[in-house]
Amino acid sequence: MIMGHADTLLAMGGAFVAAAVLARLGSRIGLPTIPLFILAGILLGPNTPGFVLLHDPHDLEMLSALGLVLLLFYLGLEFHMDDLKTGGRKMATAGGLYLALNVGAGLAFGFALGWGTSEALVLAGVLGISSSAIVTKTLVDLNRIGxxxxxPILxxxxxEDIFLALYLAALQPVLAGAEDIGSAVVQIGKAFGFLLALALLARFGTKAIGKLFATKDNELLVISFLGAAVLVAGIAEEFGVADAIGAFMVGLMLGNTSSGERIRELVHPLRDAFGAIFFFAFGLSIDPGDLPSVLVPVLIAVAVTIxxxxxAGLCAAKIYSFGPGQAANVATTLLARGEFALILxxxxxxxxxxxxxxxxxxGYVLILAVVAPLVAGRSHWLARVLPGDQETPSGARGTARESTEQPESATHG
Structure with missing residues (x-):
């Protein structure tokens, strides 16, 4: 038993150290941290020759899940209720168009491959849904939160996350070969009902929630918000909703309380540390030896997604009256695919x-997980060839170009 604990601690410590070393290297040569964390997982995992830090990726499953929960919790903290109240229609339009373009293209691509109907439905989700974790980390790395x-990106x-909850609930009985439509409808209803309950609580219960979390003691505040995020994430799973969505909703609620600013500061080190483990664990799950056999369809899928x-970036820019700089930022930031594709x-x-x-x-996720942060940091190159006035909207002049040139030292800010 002691040796088992020692092995786990060695794996955890090694993962943190490997992520830290590569992150430092990346900051010196101007690379974002996300692909380097993933690369560390690949190189030190069981699927590549040489030293193996961790033979069973499931040993980091709980830490990885916590990393995803904290990343989405932080995203919720940054997404203010005022944004939902004032921009709900635009948000729904932009999100709906994004899904229609990407999920539709993914479904068409799946049928074109000829692997089967169920496979096409899976590929629709794989190609259609961005990685919330990578998108969040990219925004933080590039200092673009403001x-x-x-x-619009958030x-x-x-x-996407709302669609994801309903999509998973509908897809599960299809993949399981269920013939009972009624049970599928019940699952979808449970997921939608839970999301609706959380949304109503976030909309009308902020004052009461703020009183529950009002404390001057930072230790108690950390325990409180961490417990709430993890607990609601677990409850969300029971209702057929992705755990990260539950954490996002908790962040949305707490970010609008009087303790919101303190919570944002306190969660930073937790988010960065466990977020690194999430991407490291993602790398552990990839076997490079399987990639050559599907390289051609992977490259086609990457081209379709780009x-x-x-x-979609141009459509969002039209909806929000943005210039090509912001359109390029939207397009490149949302490009990454990740945790949801792995679930599928x-x-x-x-x-x-x-x-x-x-x-x-x-292969598809690995390429986009590596390419997307790199492209997002150089989105001004894309902006030069997009149609539209090269000046950014009033009040935001210069932010698109400047944000793409933030130093990577801002990674953990």
């Missing part, structure tokens, strides 16, 4: 779908 285009993520994201890969494998799905998803 940029005008960040609100709004699209919120719409094209749809550029189009797991579901597809459990359902016995086409064996090519898992390596395809791994």
């Amino acid at each position: 940029n005008p285009e960040t609100k 709004g699209i993520i919120v719409v 094209a749809m994201n550029v189009l 890969a797991t579901m597809a494998a459990a359902a016995g779908l086409d064996a090519r799905l898992s390596p395809f998803i791994a």
